[in-house]
Amino acid sequence: MAIPIVDSHIHLFPESHLPTLAWYDPDGPLASQHSIDEYRIATVSSSPSPDSSQSTYLRGFIFLETDRISAVDEESGKCWSHALDEVSLLARIIVGTPIPGEGHREDDHRLCLGFVPWAPVPGGPVALERYLALVKERTGTEEVWNKVRGVRYLVQDKPAGVMLQSDFIEGLKWLGRQRLTFDLGVDARQGGLWQLREAVDMLRRVYEGTDNEKESNIIFIIGMASTKCHSSWLSLLLMNLSPDHLCKPNLRLPYSASSESLTTHPDFVEWKSLVATMAQYPTTYMKLSGGFSELPHLSSASEPDIPALVERLRPWTDVIFDAFGPQRVMFGSDWPVCNVGGGGNEAAWRRWKCVVEEVLERRGLNEEQRRGVWGQVAVNAYGIDISTA
Secondary structure (H helix, E strand, O other): OOEEEEEEEEOOEOHHHHHHEOOOOOOOOOOOOEOHHHHHHHOHHHOOOOOOOOOEEEEEEEEEOOOEOOOOOOOOOHHHHHHHHHHHHHHHHHHOOOOOOOOOOHHHHHHEEEEEOEOOHHHHHHHHHHHHHHHHHHHOOHHHHOOEOEEEOOOOOOOOOHHHOHHHHHHHHHHHHOOOEEEEOOOOOOOOHHHHHHHHHHHHHHHHOOOOOOOOOOOEEEEEOOOOOOOOOOOOOOOOEEEOEOOOOOOOOOOOOOOHHHHOOHHHHHHHHHHHHHHOOOOEEEEEOOHHHHOOOOOOOOOOOHHHHHHHHHHHHHHHHHHHOHHHEEEOOOEOHHHHHHOOOOOHHHHHHHHHHHHHHHHOOOHHHHHHHHHHHHHHHHOOOOOOO
16 A cells, blocks of 8 residues: 655745745746646656555645745734735635636645644734634634644744744743644754754743643654745644754755765754754654755756765764654655755656655665655644545
8 A cells, every 4th residue: 555645844825925925036936836736747756646556645735834924013913914815825725716826726625634824923822812813714614724733933034032032932832732833944054053052942941831731742843944935733732843844954064975074064063963952852843854955956957866865965864863763754845945956846846755765765664664754743743634535
């Protein structure tokens, strides 16, 4: 039986929404519509078919907010309107009622397994409660509201100290009580390792500040990283912190065939130590995503040497698997951001999947562990259901 893939990290935006994206540049590589229609083209080699002869098939995705123009403090709610419009887009996808030109169809509803909207986390519980009440209004139905599995607020482009503010910490605890995850986006390469240090301090404060059983099981999800889109629910009341894209490590550090020049570099040594510290908290997860945005760009004209790419990534992926174990690592593509460095829409998703397959092969994972990385870990962390048609 083929293994279902849950793509735990994708973004979607129709052309009509482009001006509402905080990072939008008319001349940028992502300055066009990226909808489910384009995602289907990207993933055609893993089309949804559990009876396929392939070893894996795409079951669906988890949508992550796309960094809309927004602000934490908003008396009238106007600066929340673009983020709420994104919620309305996801509601239309989930119930199968597309607007012409948005790039999705009625039967695409089964692909969206969950979504993680933007939320004003630094505003603390008061702002979060007000905002998420508006999110619930926009979802319209319980079917859509139940797909809201967590929130994201990007800190990778924010000044130092944001994650350590008391309202931010209390906001994370409030999310945990609501059974919502928090996806953490930091950038250790472009932003600096201080971001990862601050995230570790944030985790410590959150866990040390819990004084009851409901808050002591807060869950976090972390990831590897993209650069363009600044960009859980379990038992009891949990929050899932997911660092995006392996915490965006500096994959461009000096590298040689022996990899010693990399693994002894001070930045790598510190990154490894900080990741290991994060992993000590049993309710943190890591996303295996975003590598193409940090590696030298691949050509669309010729296929890359996948084993060589895997070997280049191996020091970093070994740290992730050694620290978190396969039971807390999940596959994500970071589509469409992966297209920018991965060779374009018709190649990048497939290439990243091949890279991950080779990584899992070299790690010697058994079938159950592979099923976990490809989908079951995301199911557990986000509390989604892939059993329904």
